[in-house]
Amino acid sequence: MNAQTFNALAEPNRLDIVDLLLEEPLPVGEIADKLKLNQPQTSKHLRVLSEAGLVEVQPIANRRIYKLRPEPFQELDSWLDSYRRMWEARMDRLDDYLNVLQGKKPLN
Structure with a gap:
């Protein structure tokens, strides 16, 4: 088991993001709105989740849609x-x- 996975999931906001993405892929702005976080903070959490291999991003037009791997x-x-x-x-x-x-x- 990869320790980076546990480190990424240990932070409550990142775990909340994973819970949101269980329902459906979402753009960073919607994730931020639903969790009442600012967009730079949300992007930072998504970067950590992405580096851990837990999420992937799919660019659609000018939006970046995040989904769980x-x-x-x-x-x-x-x-x-x-x-x-x-x-x-x-x-x-x-x-x-x-x-x-x-x-x-x-x-x-």
Whole structure:
């Protein structure tokens, strides 16, 4: 997993931008308006997200439309999956143990 991805997503405004772009691609001005940020600040956050590979820009006429790139999020999901499996296994063992304590079934 790329640490740059986590660094980019750690800032609340950038995470808000990602949440907005989940719905649809947007130009920088609309992102700024929806998040009540100034345009230079929004552009700076978008640059960080772009450098981390999380967003890409598509120029259309004189507008720059930003959209999410799925690959980094798929990579993040794969990385998290190993932890998800570990926690699910631990929860299954806890569930088995609680059932034993309640007399519902023997521990395997």
